[in-house]
Amino acid sequence: MLYYRKVLELHEEGVSLRGIASSTGNSRQKVTEIIQRAKKKGLVCPLDDDMTDQWIEEFLYPEKALEALGRQPLNFELIHEELAKPNVTLSLLHHEYEAECRLNHKIPYSYRSFVRHYSRYAEKYKATLRIRRKPGEIMEVDWAGSTASVIDRDTGEKIKAYLFIATLPCSQLSYAEATFSMNLRSWITAHRHAYEYFGGVTQIVVPDNLKTGVTRHTARELVLNPVYKEMADYYHTVVMPARVRTPHDKANVEGSVGILSTWILAALRNTLCFSLDELNQAVLEKLEEFNKRPFTRKKGSRSLAFEEEEKFALSPLPYPPYKMSEWKTVRVRPDYHISVESMFYSVPYEYINRQIEVKLSDDLVEIFFNHMRIASHPRLYGKFGQLSTLRDHMPEHHRLYVDQTLETAQDWAEGIGSATVRLVRYILATYQTEKQALQVIFSFKKLERRYSKYEIERACKTAFSITERPTVKILQTILKNHKKSDAEQERKRQNESNNDSYGFTRGASYYGGKDEQ
Template sequence: MRVDDCAPGAECQLDFGYLGLLDDPASGKRRKVHALVITAVYSRHTFVWLTHSQTLDAVITGCQAAWEFFDGVFAVIIPDNMKPSVAQADAVNPRLSRGWLDYAAHARFVTDTARVRTPQDKPRVERTIQYVQKNFWAGETFTDLDHAQQAARTWCAHTAGMRVHGTTATQPAVVFAAEEHRHLLPVPQQPYDVPVFKQVKVHKDFHACVGKALYSLPETWIGTTVDVRADSETVKFYHRGELIKQHPRQGAGGRSTDPADYPADLGAYATRNITAQLQQCERYGPHIGLYAARIVDDPRPWSRMRAVYALIGLVSTYGAAPVDAACQSALALDVIAVTKIRSMLERGTETTSPALPRAAGHAPTRFTRDPSEFAAAAAALTLIPGTKEN
């Protein structure tokens, strides 16, 4: 049964058609060329976008070029069940891909997919593909894809658009300009940045890998699989549709870490924040803070941080007060070794006054004399008459 056409600007139909082979200067090979054909249902005005692939990126790029050509967006798009836009085909409730849904929300159109193996659901574009193959492509010679695309745009505007259509007996471009153009939705002002959608797992190091770069997430999500939307500017993480984290996009090998994602006791370590570790030691006690500062007084302070962590561990084991007393005793002798602090705490000698070390050979020998023998009393000086005091 013949169904009436829609209202002006309400619908357009979209489908891919194979054209042939064309030289690709980038690869030096002949590659397949596909035509993404978009036909307005009411006016039959047509736009053709040529591409070597049928990916989501190619479909969206073709749609963007079509909206610029038509100077507007159709309210309803009727595509074939192509994989970039339809994840699971169904006559009643098809499941669209996340990338296509994201782009549809950006351009503000609705998708009404055709049924599987039912070309009569999109007859306007089906007939147009045959017209493109025979009238535009057949017998023509193009140097590369860019040359062919420029020719296709001119052909759409002046040949296909100005012909007298066999069914409507009108010129599609004229009808479109007079009756349909004013009913289209406005073209989005911001260009669409084609994103990448995937699922990733948050690892034990608090990071997930997206595009060979690492991004941190809070401890809550460790071991969880989350959804990712990554474009050229941002990387967004979702769990059941709820945004849980956002990072600026990093290049391959890059890393974006938010210190707030780490637990309080691990953040300073993970970010190599030596100042924060020293401040923590100062909070335990003034001598502990001074001792830690002496430990990292090195041209390579990070290499000495294990000793600082060992000192903090002693505070957890013995308490802050005994460790502070042991550090005070060790600082008095200028002994900077955490093992000595541990030994003092194990023996309970952290509060004992330090004794100065005795020199080697301190035991008395045969000719050793008591120091008192060298003490001489001050003799009274008698001034001889006739002499001067020197």
């Protein structure tokens, strides 16, 4: 057997590779290999007394023990790395191992022995055992059955606080957070904070069948709460609730609930907290102690197992963090607005009396009809009854009214003629308030629906020839009279035209007679 211990100790003392090789009788290549393997596996000096040459050889070269039995050696490091990849199983790796044995004319291990040897290796040298859970695959979430409390500074009353728990089954790393409610907003916010604590996102989330997250879960149908599903889509993860009355589907978080109830809630039983932030700070301190606490039956801790064996497999966090949205179903009012929390938002007037869906976020209101977005508004806060109205949502006659300003009124008059401009200026100068004047001009502009620009300009000239104080009522009368007069003149011209026009008349000679002289 090689002098593994001596090689590592001489290297720690700073002896050159040539000197170590000369002292131990090994080649420099072998000495370099031993030093590199020890560095990779974290074996550093000073060494414990029980770390004999045989122990170090089994630690650095576990496959040598198998080679002695005449079997094809197992590359445990490669098996452990491959198991971290999606959809790779021990069954597949054993099949590939058997194919390699046939090519090398070696005797393979049976599947049971293959699994047993890997399990022994992983339990002894690795932070996680990847047979059942892959790193970065699942996050299990639940509410703890026990509760904490916050003391009201004014009344001294104890306010109940609920503990949210999330666990990564592979490394057993956990996250905990206290909230005043178990409603949807608290549920979504706790998920977001859990992802930020872990520094990444798992492929799957396994919750219980609580009503805030799961609307309906049967053997044939799974209906998630729309907000919960939206959050999962934003983080590119999949929600797979545990089966009804099947707690072993999320056994890790169930176990963590009991353990964290002891290490956090019970540990804080004599701690007085006067705010939720103060309580969560205390929870975080106990959580860090729990995650860094050494395992009982193997080396390392949950934090170490996560850093070494699982963190690399998490998907990166999207930016910016998810902002929770709330969905509501409302009916469009006759004034083409919807009422949401005593604020009013417009939609296209074609959807009046239709039932639509509203998505509410902290800063945006989005409106959908048949899953198609038809409008969006910045969310209104403050005094009740505020309106957010878009011009494009209005009927045409409403747009005309809203568009009334001094500038638009004058521009419209200039587009018709000088007499119209004179009348508009007269109206603006006559009324005491601008709003009254614009309402009168709006009534004036509506005449353009029935009369041409020429007729309006002519009527304005006539109005000023009759009176120095024309009104819209006078203008309407003049337009009607002009219209009636124009129609009578047109009929008269047609009658005269019919009387003056004669057809070709054949004379008597045409019929063989004589024309009268």
